[in-house]
Amino acid sequence: xxxxxxxxxxxVKRTGxxxxxxxxxxxxxxxxxxxRQDPGLGLRLIYFSYDVKMKEKGDIPEGYSVxxxxxxxxxxxxxxxxxxxxxxxxxxSSPMGYGYTFGSGTRLTVV
Amino acid sequence: xxxxEQDPGPFNxxxxxxxxxxxxxxxxxxxxxxxxRQDCRKEPKLLMSVYSSGNEDxxxxxxxxxxxxxxxxxIRDSKLSDSATYLCVVFxxxxxxxxxxxxxxxxxxxxxx
Numbered sequence: 001x002x003x004x005x006x007x008x009x010x011x012v013k014r015t016g017x018x019x020x021x022x023x024x025x026x027x028x029x030x031x032x033x034x035x036r037q038d039p040g041l042g043l044r045l046i047y048f049s050y051d052v053k054m055k056e057k058g059d060i061p062e063g064y065s066v067x068x069x070x071x072x073x074x075x076x077x078x079x080x081x082x083x084x085x086x087x088x089x090x091x092x093s094s095p096m097g098y099g100y101t102f103g104s105g106t107r108l109t110v111v
Numbered sequence: 112x113x114x115x116e117q118d119p120g121p122f123n124x125x126x127x128x129x130x131x132x133x134x135x136x137x138x139x140x141x142x143x144x145x146x147x148r149q150d151c152r153k154e155p156k157l158l159m160s161v162y163s164s165g166n167e168d169x170x171x172x173x174x175x176x177x178x179x180x181x182x183x184x185x186i187r188d189s190k191l192s193d194s195a196t197y198l199c200v201v202f203x204x205x206x207x208x209x210x211x212x213x214x215x216x217x218x219x220x221x222x223x224x
Contacts, residue, residue: 040216041216042198042214042215042216042217043155043198043214090154090155094212098143099143099145099147099157099160099200099212100155100157100200100212101157102154102155102156103154104153104154105153105154107152
């Protein structure tokens with residue numbers, strides 16, 4: 001089974017902190033994604049990457065950046081955390097054109 | 112515009128009943144279709160892909176209607192453990208394919224004893 005591992009299940013950070021969310025997949029997938037999920041809004045794509053050192057903006061990239069230095073690892077960075085970034089963050093990976101496998105999510109609270 | 116629409120529910124269904132829900136998509140160029148299941152406070156997990164000829168996996172049947180641009184999920188003999196949110200997912204295959212998945216907001220199903 002493909003495994004997508006997110007480094008933290010729950011995080012509490014202060015406003016203005018720089019936050020790193022890490023995601024690692026073990027199936028050599030080309031594509032990796034970061035979503036946030038909020039009640040009533042569904043899954044919204046923040047950034048995605050289809051190759052090492054490649055990144056593309058999703059629907060809501062403002063306030064976020066990403067890094068993909070190795071194929072298996074895709075990091076989401078909140079440059080200066082704000083309370084409106086309190087959310088569930090989900091990482092996913094997939095081979096080209098197929099369904100996603102999600103990590104178990106990181107529930108981030110910014111206070 | 113790529114949109115995927117689902118009735119958010121909740122659908123309250125007695126145990127053992129059959130339940131079906133649909134999902135409509137806006138772009139006729141859509142290539143692949145999936146149903147995901149998401150339990151409360153958990154990540155979405157792939158339930159089944161949806162093929163043009165329709166497909167069945169145990170108590171679950173998925174259908175695709177390209178002419179009317181919708182997919183459906185039918186659950187027979189529903190179990191309490193089927194309670195979850197079901198996400199409809201459409202793949203457009205744009206560019207390198209990386210951004211081609213669009214998620215519906217999900218249909219909330221509650222199976223009642």
